[in-house]
Amino acid sequence: MCTSSPRSRRDGWPRAWVRGGRCSSAATAAWWWAPRFRNWWSVPTPWTRTAGCSGSRRPWLPRSRCGRRKRAPCCAYGSERSGSAARGRTGFRSYRRRGGSREAGDGGRGELGSGVLGSAGPPAAGRAEPRQLPALRRVAGGGVLAVIERVRAAVATERLRTELRTFPLPEVGPDEGLLRVEACGLCGTDWEYYTRQRGAHLGPMILGHEIVGTILAVGEEARRRWKVAPGDRVAVEEFLPCGECAFCRTGRPALCDATDSRSTRPFLRYGATPVEVAPALWGGFSEVLYLHPRALVHRVPDGLSPDLATLFVPLSNGIRWVRRDGGLRPRSTVVVIGPGAHGLGCVAAAVEAGAAQVFALGRERSPRLEAAQALGAVPLEADREDVVGAVRDATQGRMADLVVDLAPSGAEGLATTLALAGKGAVVLFAATKHGQLAADAFSEPIVRKGLVVKGVRGRDFEAVDEALAVLASGRLPLQRLRTHRFGLDEVDQALRVQGEKVDPSAIHVAVVP
Structure with a gap:
């Protein structure tokens, strides 16, 4: 029997075998192999001579037990692999047949093996039970x-x-x-x-x-x-x-x-x-x-539900547009025009970046403006108030440092967008405009104020990871x-x-x- 180290409580065999220790007799191999035949699919193969046992009378032991422990193959049934195995650690669990499909004890965080196609756990309220799948x-x-x-x-x-x-x-x-x-x-x-x-x-x-x-x-x-x-x-x-x-x-x-x-x-x-x-x-x-x-x-991230995680697109777009393309600095003033999903993503990104004031501009009071207010923005209703005057009063005449326009409006909306921007501000357009636009009405405020005007599309890879982290944090x-x-x-x-x-x-x- 190996005596160079105590038996591992977790694995059930001497740690010396895992680290390449020496084995003294065939009885040692028999002691380890006997209970393993009950789980025949986890038996590692092939047999091989291992340097760690070169001095033993019986040096023929599985490489995965004498050397580095064998990893679970990626081709294993999802129902055979435990949650720890799916994250890179070995571990198996048995599967059983039920209703024509193979199932595991629990689905974990969306693992395979539940025998149904759909999210793990109980179905959403008002939804039918997920349909059964054919056999593997x-x-x-x-x-x-x-x-x-x-x-x-x-x-x-x-x-x-x-x-x-x-x-x-x-x-x-x-x-x-x-x-x-x-x-x-x-x-x-x-x-x-x-x-x-x-x-x-x-x-x-x-x-x-x-x-x-x-x-x-x-x-x-x-x-x-x-x-x-x-x-x-x-x-x-x-x-x-x-x-x-x-x-x-x-x-x-x-x-x-x-x-x-x-x-x-x-x-x-x-x-x-x-x-x-x-x-x-x-x-x-x-x-x-x-x-x-x-x-x-x-x-x-762990703990983030699938339906909430789908917000990664509007939020990551907002992070890319507001922080990277807009160059937002802390204590700045931001105006977001169009409080849809992407507009609210821009509001959340500006709040997370430390903006001093964030204004969300919509046509009228709506659940979208209420959501923007819950995220930390000041709601503005274009049909009921002078939005340019409201921003001017709130900023003591400095106006916005960054304006993000997501509304597919015409010439009037474009004039409002440029009027909300202060000197040296950045104006981002994430939606195309329609109708006839007068060249002087468009170019005059850009030149006079020294504005930086950009069109924005999509996001970078890092912005998605940041968005998922914000969603998982629950800060907003x-x-x-x-x-x-x-x-x-x-x-x-x-x-x-x-x-x-x-x-x-x-x-x-x-x-x-």
Whole structure:
């Protein structure tokens, strides 16, 4: 028996074996192996001669027990791996058959093995029970596992209409992955594709790009690149950048031609790629999302719910625009025009950055302005008060240091935006204007005040991680932005609530497959 170290309480064998210690007899091996045959699938193979036991009479022991402990393979069933195994530590648990699927004792934080497709835990109020899945099956490519045969998705087939279709689960290569979608937020871009204002020539597609879910399967190369394992909850950006152009190297993937939806070249992008492009699962309004090798994947902090995590897109955009593009300094004055989800993300980013005063400008009193006030902004109603005079009085005539305009208004709105900016201020436009604009009315205040005018799109990788950290911290009441949740068979209703403004209380709408 090994005597160089005491027996490990956790593992049940002498620590000397793990560290390459010496073994004295065959009885020692028999002592260790006898109870292990009950869990035959965890027996490490093959047998090999190990330097740590070179002086023993019986040196043939598994390398993983004599040397470094063998890691759990990435191809293990999610139901076989415990929560600690999914985060890089070994550990197995048995599975059992129930109702035609293999299940584990508990789902953990969104792990596989529950036998259903949906978020772990009880279903949301008013929602039907998640549907049962078929039995587990193996798929080729990188030694990964999948758990379903067919995937349901809401496909936008024509203007103002989606239909549920099923697609085969794709095989995953070593640099690819699959995501079990838990929640997907809606954006104004989804409404534009839904109404065919954009992408009418692309054909049917699965919309949705504010995606949060758990890793269903992942190849070895992708596992190392994304630093994830099956069962990990992640957020996925819509961009699939090339990683080589000047925009990618400077942290502006939204402008990369390989993923820019406004580009004249062919592009790949979540929520804007037709189903004709294999493997079809390119949108968040689906039970499973295909993870392309160029996907931008972020780990979601522990304890952050999937539907709240979908706010990472408007909040990270706000962080990028206000802090990076706007160069916001502490004790500055900020005006945000348009208190939608992205406008409220800008309000939250300005408050987090230490702005002295933040004004949220809307047309009339609404739940959106109330949410902005809860985040720390001063609400202004353009239809009922002189907003320029109110900002002038509050700042003793200095006006705003940063103005973020997210409202698709015309010439009158543009004049108000420029009037709210003080000398040397930065003005950011995140929405296009319409109507005829007089050149002198636009250029005169810019030159006279020395304004810096920028157009903003998208975000950088770091901004998403910062946004997820803010959401997980609970410092701001961002949960007030979550107003509507719909199932996969209610995507048409969700899009109309988001785009047609049929419900004035709607701020951020999400689809929960």
